[in-house]
Amino acid sequence: MALPARWSKNAEVTDSTDEVMEIQMGPSHPASHGTIKFNLKLDGERIVDCDVEVGYLHRGFEKMCEQGTWTQCFPYTDRLNYASPCINNVGFALAIERLLGVTAPERCQYARVIMSEVHRLADHLTCLGMAAGEVGAQSVMFYMMEAREFLYDLVEAVTGARLTVTWCRAGGITRDLPMDLGARITLAFSHLDGILSDCDKLLSRNRVFIDRMADIGVMAADEAISYGLSGPLLRASGVAYDVRKAHPYLVYDRFEFEVPTGNKGDNYDRFNVRFQEMYQSRRIIEQAMRTLPEGPIALDDPRIVLPPKERVYNSIEGLMNHFKLIMEGIQVPAGEVYQAVEGSNGELGFYVVSDGSGRPYRVRVRPPCFLGMGALSRMLVGHMIADIVATFGMINMIGGECDR
Amino acid sequence: MLLDQLKQRFGADIVAAESARDEDTIAIARERALDVMRALRDDPPFAFDFLADLTAVDWPARAPRFDVVYHLHSLKRGHRLRVKVATGEPDPWVASVAGLWKSANWLERECYDMFGIRFDGHPDLRRILMYDSFEGHPLRKDYPVNRRQPMVPETDPILNPLRPSR
Numbered sequence: 001m002a003l004p005a006r007w008s009k010n011a012e013v014t015d016s017t018d019e020v021m022e023i024q025m026g027p028s029h030p031a032s033h034g035t036i037k038f039n040l041k042l043d044g045e046r047i048v049d050c051d052v053e054v055g056y057l058h059r060g061f062e063k064m065c066e067q068g069t070w071t072q073c074f075p076y077t078d079r080l081n082y083a084s085p086c087i088n089n090v091g092f093a094l095a096i097e098r099l100l101g102v103t104a105p106e107r108c109q110y111a112r113v114i115m116s117e118v119h120r121l122a123d124h125l126t127c128l129g130m131a132a133g134e135v136g137a138q139s140v141m142f143y144m145m146e147a148r149e150f151l152y153d154l155v156e157a158v159t160g161a162r163l164t165v166t167w168c169r170a171g172g173i174t175r176d177l178p179m180d181l182g183a184r185i186t187l188a189f190s191h192l193d194g195i196l197s198d199c200d201k202l203l204s205r206n207r208v209f210i211d212r213m214a215d216i217g218v219m220a221a222d223e224a225i226s227y228g229l230s231g232p233l234l235r236a237s238g239v240a241y242d243v244r245k246a247h248p249y250l251v252y253d254r255f256e257f258e259v260p261t262g263n264k265g266d267n268y269d270r271f272n273v274r275f276q277e278m279y280q281s282r283r284i285i286e287q288a289m290r291t292l293p294e295g296p297i298a299l300d301d302p303r304i305v306l307p308p309k310e311r312v313y314n315s316i317e318g319l320m321n322h323f324k325l326i327m328e329g330i331q332v333p334a335g336e337v338y339q340a341v342e343g344s345n346g347e348l349g350f351y352v353v354s355d356g357s358g359r360p361y362r363v364r365v366r367p368p369c370f371l372g373m374g375a376l377s378r379m380l381v382g383h384m385i386a387d388i389v390a391t392f393g394m395i396n397m398i399g400g401e402c403d404r
Numbered sequence: 405m406l407l408d409q410l411k412q413r414f415g416a417d418i419v420a421a422e423s424a425r426d427e428d429t430i431a432i433a434r435e436r437a438l439d440v441m442r443a444l445r446d447d448p449p450f451a452f453d454f455l456a457d458l459t460a461v462d463w464p465a466r467a468p469r470f471d472v473v474y475h476l477h478s479l480k481r482g483h484r485l486r487v488k489v490a491t492g493e494p495d496p497w498v499a500s501v502a503g504l505w506k507s508a509n510w511l512e513r514e515c516y517d518m519f520g521i522r523f524d525g526h527p528d529l530r531r532i533l534m535y536d537s538f539e540g541h542p543l544r545k546d547y548p549v550n551r552r553q554p555m556v557p558e559t560d561p562i563l564n565p566l567r568p569s570r
Contacts, residue, residue: 374507
């Protein structure tokens, strides 16, 4: 096989300065966390066109949800946005509960709020830590990973797992909050506060960081709305839309918290919005812990919630109840519902269609970072290759959520 | 309330309307879909500036097999709406709303990829989650979950470098 002419050393080198170079960045690239391919057309270092290819982590979530019962979908939801699994659990549980027409008990709702906010904190720490590490601030990355470890200790104490928590069910949660959760939270926050303060001092007025992040990836408010952006991406562009305030779910309407917004819609605003949201999440957790009521953690409804194991092993009715719920699934009335929760990337929506049986007919996840990736090429055109790393980091694409 | 306003504005274009579980749903005919969607976006009392989601549901036992489902939000007014457009075999298509909301670009590509519904007027309709040589449309009810795909033939990376599909 002869080498093509352009490989030969004796061939004439034609260096056309207005030739556009096509290069592919990805799908496995050290600076992009997640399997994403950018098909770039470059004029030197400047991006002329960028086609973003996703789908490398597509595992058929929506198809698999149709194969099992309603409860068997919960482990799949953990693996959507795997940086904040409780939020996915909560969204799906709320969707089923709306179809059933029930509301989980108060203590369960407070617990879901606390764990959702803990996971929001963990997700923002992951996003900001990795983004800072990729633009060179490695100390910040390690500090934020350290802070995240304290939060993962909390999550493990409550749910038993660090990542694949599968904690929510239709009608309740599986494990109650531990008795010493208040003490654990105080310990975690004492470390978190110090680390956040350090990272703030290291980055927020850092000349190099601002040069890398400010005025890069600018997205105006009306365009952001048209692209379907939500969450920190939309709020950085100045639109104060937060599902927790606009369409409150669980008990978020009982807590006082602010929704930080930016004004320019550049990467620096996205960074600051996520950073300030961490303080607001902290506020919510403290208020929730102060007002946490006693009570059951799941509904006392044999059609929805599994009976306690003492009943299952010691009475025939408990055994039958358990058997029916496991084998046939919760009989959810026919209908459809769209349940939106505020994920750490934006509006995480679950559009669930039931045909009246124990298996879902259609489960659709509205993934916020999928829409963010759709807008990415618009944000990148005209910037340089190095800006891809910064902008992509600030979108917080989580492969599990984008590709499902 | 919202449904009454919609019925007043669109009249016969609305084939069906329902309000359940605090959500409003309307079904519109495929031929009128693009005009109705443009009015939903632009008319001040509706002002649906945010296309939250665009997906489809496959009802193989029914005559128009697919329901393309749009979830519209209005960030200005705070209301939400679900719009359904039915389309069926042999050639399922609906009008593309990518010219109205930029989020529809990728959402319609995913719907085409998963269901095989053609979006007429889309600037760049190609697969997004599955690879290009994938055969079939996986979320259709007649696509078995354990179907195997044919192996993709290996190509020489120097003579045939992987080109982006666009």
